[in-house]
Amino acid sequence: MCIGVPCKITAIDPNQPTKATAEVNGIQRDVNISLVSSGNEQSLVGQWVLVHVGFAMSLLDEEEAEQTLTALNAMQEEEPDVNILFKP
């Protein structure tokens, strides 16, 4: 349910402070940022957000993302009894 894609806020609409441009992979789309902005919209520029149906729903916590990845990297490679992976 609910496709959400991490996008980067690249600009705030000077005429409508709830409207911003979000970008992913060179694709831009107008998104509504009222659910993630707390008054200082300009501070959102450069911030990653989770976009669903044209609305920024959540600020992406880059530190948390980093921690998740660190935890994944730290996992000790156990005896891989997973022969089904990566068939020739």
Added chain:
Amino acid sequence: MQFIDEFRNPTQVKSLLSQIHAWVKKTSFTAEKPLQIMEVCGGHTHAIFKFGLERLLPPEIEFIHGPGCPVCVLPMGRIDACIEIAKRPEVIFCTFGDAIRVPGRQGSLLKARQEGAAVRLIYSPMDALTIAEQNPDKKIVLFGLGFETTMPSVAITLQQAKQRNITNFFVFCQHITIIPTLKSLLMTPDIQIDAFLGPGHLSMVIGTHPYSFICEQYHKPVVVSGFEPTDILQSIVMVLKQFANKQCLVENQYRRVVPDEGNPRALAVINDVFIMQGDDEWRGLGIIPDSGVRLNETYAAFDAEKHFQPKQQRVADDPQSRCGDVLTGRCKPLECHLFGKQCTPESAYGALMVSSEGACAAYYQYRQGEPA
């Protein structure tokens, strides 16, 4: 793609799988009596099949595909009401792509479009409001569909319509909330679920606390999970660890997106526009107490049903189809004897086969044939 590709890394998938194999041995689950995890959310169902995760897991782990797909639980009669409104000459009916092929008794919205109804596909509810401003001589109806993830966007769109005094914009409200749905599922007598993968994107709105009743009253672990392969596999490791350590908690694997308290602003706009009251009927699930979502009095003027008064349609699901059993984990799509025969994506009996997130469509689309 940033924040996506890092979570698809094959090496990490491999090591997570060996973690899963190791941890499952520390539990009492067997191939005969496997751990049954319900992924509530259709997005998880989609990812599990797309990446073939179910085939990489040991036989002691089985997925039950849950009801978290707003299109799958759409009652037929509601589609018929939408079509009735869409066919009015003064209406432009705006819908997300997901709902456009769901069959009602009178066909689908796509069929209505082929017959001349103005049915527009939109990406965002805001686009429907723009269409309303561009077409002052038309009435624009937005099909408000989805769980709490989509509700704030529809709520903000309605707030904007009110602020800008746009009077030719209406919402056909078909929203559904997750907690009553889960409660009704858990109260099903013969339900076979040991643990839940919580819906990641829905939880960024409501947070993780609302799921605590699942642990407290029903003693089943919940891990709120992201949608990438390593997210889902890591969540399974977390579930297994809980069983191995005899714990029962709500955990949050998707911290990069989901704050435990959710998004208070999103909850506030939902409460400003919608009212949760009354029982509603859902496809395959029957009547769910307190699952009704409507526009409140302040926004009554925008309520498409109040304005257009479509005929109330009650359409019973085909008794041969087992959509409800599939949704509640009582049977697998393959055990429904219509599956793949009378019921295919081309001639769907139920929304589970129409919606690309439906368990049946996913089974059908990603089914495994003979090895190449």
Added chain:
Amino acid sequence: MTSKTISLAHGSGTSASQTLIDELFISAFKNDLLATKEDQARISLNHLTADGNQLAFSTDSYVIDPLFFPGGNIGKLAICGTVNDLAVGGAYPRYLSCGFIIEEGLSMDILTQVVHSMAETAKAAGVSIVTGDTKVVPRGAADKLFINTAGIGVIPATLNWGMPQIQVGDKIIINGTLGDHGATILNEREQLGLMGALSSDCTPLNGLIDQLRPIKGIRTLRDATRGGVNAVLHEFSQACGYGMLVEESLLPLSSPIRGICELLGLDPLNFANEGKVVIIASEDSAPDVLDALKSHPLGSQAAIIGSVTQNPQVYLRGLYGVDRILDLPQHEPLPRIC
């Protein structure tokens, strides 16, 4: 041209239609055969047989909405489509006919732009538009502008490309990224509001296919238009009775198309292309095919994406080695929110 819009008179054999033919079509498509103004183009057979011993003949109609899109328009498409249909059979495309069905009220500017774009594309592809027809229908009887092009080309005697030649173990090769045209059109048609580096890949492929004729071991070619690469794989599989296995990690995708597919929940394999050819070649010749493609600007991102299997199914091998059946979609891809 004095009129600002097309009227029924432009299709009625009156002086208005003469003016349209002379001042727009003949002047833009400029060639000796068209200039004779006969009801048929009279083509020298000697001229054709000098290049081969089989005539390739193809037709296609173009009804795209919107008429103009990033990377092309209906006119460019009408030339590329038929040129490519001829070229994938191994033919040198030579002559085209074009039929216009115009809705009354179409602006003359739009028609002029479309026609000039056709002339430019035909020149680039080395083909001549030698005969044509114009009909104007009342408002509402057609959507703005429909174009039909038919074409003939010559296949050299040394070539025998075709689906029956496909064998188990052959490689599946594509000349570049998937889905650019389909995603661009979806965004324009449904007004999804996505901006950025989105552009149709609409282009004549005959120059690229010229590089392939000398290579021994090419079995067959097909341009992956409607239904995308997925549809072509199914056509191949049904025709030869073998299976097709493609690997997700090998599919060339442009960054914006990947972004769109993630945003809208779509699969690039099902998106239409207008400048992509899928090639089946023997395993031995695959490296040569790849080199030949990469030596041409339209093949710089060429890739081997899979192989032909004994089991007659179309499969996709996922990122982690799990194979799944790739069904033909029941309908055009539409954006999803969930």
